[in-house]
Structures are given as C-alpha cells and as structure tokens.
Amino acid sequence: MIKTIFANFFLLFTVSSSFAQAEKEVVPPYNIKTISFVQNEQNIIPILNLGEGFQLQFDDLFGNEANYYYEIIHCDYNWIPSGLPKNEYLEGFDNQRIQDYTNSFNTLQIYSHYKLSIPNQFTRKLKISGNYMIKILDENKEVVFSRKLILCEDLVSVPLQVKRARTVTNMDTKQNLDFAIRSNTITFQNALKNVRVVIMQNGQLNNAIKNVVPQYTIGNELIYKYDAETQFWAGNEFLYFENKDIRAAANNVGKIDSDTAIYGSRLYTNAARANLPYSFSQDINGNFVVKNINASNSEIEADYAWVYFSLSAPSFRLNKDIYVTGMFNNYNLTPEYKLDYNPKKATYEKAILIKQGFTNFQYTIADNKGNIDFENAIDGNFYQTENNYTVLVYYREGIDRYDRVVGKGSASSVNSTN
DSSP states (O other), X not given: OHHHHHHHHHHHHHHHHHTOOOOOOOOOOTTEEEEEEEETTXXXXXXXXXXXXXXXXXXXXXXXXXXXXXXXXXXXXXXXXXXXXXXXXXXXXXXXEOOEEEEOOSOSSXXXXXXXEESOSSEEEEOSOEEEEEEEEOTTOOEEEEEEEEEEOOSOBOOEEEEEOSSGGGTTTEEEEEEEEBOSSOOOSSHHHHEEEEEEETTEEEEEEEOOOOSEEETXXXXXXXXXXXXXXXXXXXXXXXXSSTTSOOXXXXXXXXXXSSOEEEEOOEEOOTTSOOXXXXXXXTOEEEOOTTOSOHHHHOOEEEEEEEEEOTTOOOSSEEEEESGGGTTOOSGGGBOEEETTTTEEEEEEEEESEEEEEEEEEEOTTOOBOOTTOTTOOOTTOOOEEEEEEEEOOTTOSSOEEEEEEEEEGGGOBO
C-alpha cells in the first residue's frame, strides 16, 4: 500500500513537472510606462547581489490611483518556476497592495507613479539567490506586466576578457569572450552537469548565450576559451536624444511641437550607419535617465512627450520590420514601437510616448515571430563598439532543489584585445 502511494505521488510529481512552462515577461498595456528597477536613485539592470534592496517603479497614465498588487516567483535556470514553497525563498508575504504611489505634479500628461520597494513591511527579505519573476497584478489579480530579476551570491570569481572574434569571417563584426570560473568555497562536482552559465551583452536577456559547457578544467578552475560559441554581434553605439527641458530643442531634437495637448520632440532623421565607417559616440548602453531640469522631483514632475523618430535606410529591403528599442521599453518588439514606412519622404517613422530626460535607443530588425536579425543590423556591426558583458554562474549539486547564482563577472569591450 505504501509503495503504491509513493509510486502515485512520484508519477503525479513527474507529470506536473513535465507540464511546467517557462515564465515569460508580460508586456505592459499602453497605459503603463517607464518601468524600471531603481537602486540609489538610478535605473539599473536587474542583476543584484543577494540581500541588496531595490525598487520597481512604473507610471500609470490613467492617473486614477488604481490598486496594484505584486507576486514574486522563484524560477530555475530556464525560468521555469522552481516549485519551492514561498517561505523558503522569501521572508514575509507577497500578494500585497503597492501602497507607495503619488500623482504627477504640474505635468500636461497626468499619471500615477508607483514604487514597489524590496524589502518592505510585508516582504522583508528574498532569502536565496537565483532567477525571480516579479508580477504586477490588478484588482482582479490578473497580470498587468512582469519583469525578471536575478539575485547573485559571491562564491566564485569570473575573470573575463573581451577579445576580437577569432573567426576570420567575423573579425570586424563580432566580439568574443574568454573567461574562467574559480572558487575557494565550492568544489565543483560534475561541472558539465551542475555548472551552467548565462552570458549577456549590455544586460539584455533576449540575445543571451546559454548552455555553454566548460572547454576544460584545471584543478577546480573551469576554462571557457571558445572560438564561436561565446561570440556576440558587436552592433554599434546607441543613439540618443535629450529633452530634459521639454520646451527646448536639445541634443538630437530638431523641433519642438507645442500646439498639441502634449509636447512633441521631433528628432533629426537618423541615417543607417551599416555602410558608414565606425564613429565612437558616448552612450549609456541602452539605459535612460528621467529628468526635468526645471523640477525638484523628476519622478512625478517629469512630463511625457511624443517623440517622433525618423530613419533613412534606403538599402533596407528585407521582409522584416524595424523597431525602436532600449531599456526605456525593455527592448519590446510590439506594434507600439514598430516603424512605419512613409513613401512620400522615403523614411521610416514612428511617434512614441516617452518620459522626458536622456534616452538611449537603437533600431532593431526582427521578423513577425520576434526573431532579431543581428547580422543585418541597420547600424551595422563594428568590433570597436563599446559593450558591457556579464557572465552569470549557476550551480546546482545533486542534492539541491533549486539553481543558485553563485557569482558573476563583468567586463567592457573598451579593454578588448586581439
């Protein structure tokens, strides 16, 4: 009888696990804007050390002080819910209402600004490292949007070096990573199975490299020195515009529209840079800064503006779409950010509502399934491009019930070598 019960339980667990699906970020509706993880009053890539505090902030353009709730889910390496009870990965409770919100002040576009702080009086601590999905829910407990968060321990070191691609055909267009994993704390057992890595360029998960195994080991050191498996298309420096004073045409803003309900910032037309020589320009690798230079609190006093993008790409003939992407929209490939072709001007155009400040952006080519074409990038690929790279190390021994993130390494291609 006991054997039968155990067998049935094991079968039920196996079947339920096989149907588990990976968590995917839910794209917010039109009224939710400027979603960002904030630490020390700066937007950050959501990769934090275990125990650090942070805020998840966003605006609701309806400005009606709606009630929003949050849920936190721990996931494994592949973003499938780990199945751990919540009391094993968080101290306190989630599914609580976000109580910190303020209405905009002295802006043409009204909005309510929300802050979810972790820790807070209900969720006092996230107890273990790994992948987390934070879901924001409405009053009906339906998901409004969700964002990924990664918490890291400091148990391994990851010396990392950016190099020019070793493959001859990609020497001028790709960047390659050499790195190792070292630890005085963990004795790696069956590293091919228990150690996994995620390699990211500028903090983006949409083009991350996964499932790369160590090429060889030296004692307790894992070595990764591949020619092709750890290469990224180098891309080009991010474009930017600045409208910290929403009534004045600043950097890369050619004209201000003030005869509409909300100010408009018309950018100068960008020329496709793929066939031009590489030219360095300072960027913040896709990030953005909300700022109103005439206000004391930009969180609620920065206004929104219609930003008019214009792209001249006469050689673009692929049967694909062009999007405006950056951290300001989480690199989402949705119709709201897809450029439309204007045959009269022979340019691609789009008006997007963006909170004022300093914003990095890029033009991204993708098909109707969301597959990005990095090779034929509108602005080309140049090995000289300055990119930030991050390597995350996941570790799970045979007796562990979840994937720990035991360390990370980072490097900039500014210090790349041949």
